[in-house]
Amino acid sequence: MPDVTDLITDLTAATEQMQQAASGEDWAMVEKIQKRRSALITRIIEDAGAATLTEEDAGRLSAVRAQEAFIASRAAARQQTLGKMLMETQAVTTMERPDRMRKAYGILDR
Numbered sequence: 577m578p579d580v581t582d583l584i585t586d587l588t589a590a591t592e593q594m595q596q597a598a599s600g601e602d603w604a605m606v607e608k609i610q611k612r613r614s615a616l617i618t619r620i621i622e623d624a625g626a627a628t629l630t631e632e633d634a635g636r637l638s639a640v641r642a643q644e645a646f647i648a649s650r651a652a653a654r655q656q657t658l659g660k661m662l663m664e665t666q667a668v669t670t671m672e673r674p675d676r677m678r679k680a681y682g683i684l685d686r
Contacts, residue, residue: 598650
């Protein structure tokens, strides 16, 4: 059974992979890696409850949190961009609808 230091090493590696995937806009991969990270985090919490973290492990976890903040900001920016694109698409669709309805029912402008 791996100890907390090994789990933190695995978490650090997974977080680095997730950051690279987020930088490359590969959100499916980010989601896949996050599932693996979730299991690692759960095990770290369970195992660290009985043990004291070393200063080095605490520093590595701080670095992981900084990477997570970067990933979260990328995800928020993507979500904002997608929301804006969706609103623009809906606005265009709403403007086109009356024209399509007139054409469908053969109503011509006078």
